[in-house]
Amino acid sequence: xxxxxxxxxxxxxxxxxxxxxxxxxxxxxxxxxxxxxxxxxxxxxxxxxxxxxxxxxxxxxxxxxxxxxxxxxxxxxxxxxxxxxxxxxxxxxxxxxxxxxxxxxxxxxxxxxxxxxxxxxxxxxxxxxxxxxxxxxxxxxxxxxxxxxxxxxxxxxxxxxxxxxxxxxxxxxxxxxxxxxxxxxxxxxxxxxxxxxxxxxxxxxxx
Numbered sequence: 505x506x507x508x509x510x511x512x513x514x515x516x517x518x519x520x521x522x523x524x525x526x527x528x529x530x531x532x533x534x535x536x537x538x539x540x541x542x543x544x545x546x547x548x549x550x551x552x553x554x555x556x557x558x559x560x561x562x563x564x565x566x567x568x569x570x571x572x573x574x575x576x577x578x579x580x581x582x583x584x585x586x587x588x589x590x591x592x593x594x595x596x597x598x599x600x601x602x603x604x605x606x607x608x609x610x611x612x613x614x615x616x617x618x619x620x621x622x623x624x625x626x627x628x629x630x631x632x633x634x635x636x637x638x639x640x641x642x643x644x645x646x647x648x649x650x651x652x653x654x655x656x657x658x659x660x661x662x663x664x665x666x667x668x669x670x671x672x673x674x675x676x677x678x679x680x681x682x683x684x685x686x687x688x689x690x691x692x693x694x695x696x697x698x699x700x701x702x703x704x705x706x707x708x709x710x711x
Contacts, residue, residue: 535590536573536679538600538686552610555624555701559605559613562598563631569593573675576638587675593635600683601630604690609697619654626701627652628693635682637671643681644668647689651700661700663708665692 568574570593572583589596602613605628619625634646645667652660667688671681692709700706 531586533586533588534675535588536675537590538596538679538683539603553698553701555626556612556614556620557605557609557697558615558625558627559598559602560615560627560629562594562601564594564597565632565635568635573637573678575678576636584675597632597635597686598630600686601690604687605694605697608691608694624701625654626697627654628697630689630693634666637678637682639675639678640671640673642668642670643678643685645682645685645689649689649693651693651697651706653701653704658700658704661696661706661708663696665689665709665711667711 567581570583571588572585573587573589574581574583576582591599602615605611606613614620614625628649628651630647630649632645632647634644636642636644646664647666648662648664650660650662652658665688667685669681669684669688671678692711696706696709
């Protein structure tokens with residue numbers, strides 16, 4: 505026979521669980537964008553590039569390919585239920601990289617658009633192999649990327665780059681660090697792209 509004490513204990517446990525669930529449900533969801541946290545903008549020092557670019561869809565690691573921000577937590581990773589991306593992370597990363605490349609090269613990303621006649625278009629493919637985030641510490645990005653010209657005899661240039669940016673306290677600061685790391689990658693690609701476009705070949709930047 506169940507004692508009154510046992511019944512009360514069960515009711516208390518159920519009530520506590522319901523209370524915790526109710527409190528969790530009241531926590532606001534905050535949305536982040538890599539475009540809402542711009543890096544320090546660099547003004548292109550060279551002349552506008554004599555070509556257009558086509559940045560293909562950006563690949564991201566499967567571990568972070570989810571709506572939530574995913575952070576390093578000790579030896580593992582932790583999705584943050586109340587901290588989310590406003591759009592899929594692959595789209596956010598592509599938009600940020602496209603904005604940086606277009607600005608540094610003073611050109612236009614024509615991905616998904618008709619190719620203008622008589623204008624060279626250079627294709628860029630970027631795969632992010634690492635997208636680590638440690639709140640209050642750093643954001644780190646490793647990328648493998650390639651440059652190629654449509655219908656050209658030049659061999660593609662394939663390179664790897666890594667970038668790391670310190671992050672202040674808070675998730676907004678963490679997103680800003682991620683943005684700076686992506687901007688660093690874009691800057692190296694832009695530099696290599698000018699040489700590759702001019703000579704049909706190039707060298708990978710250091711790092």
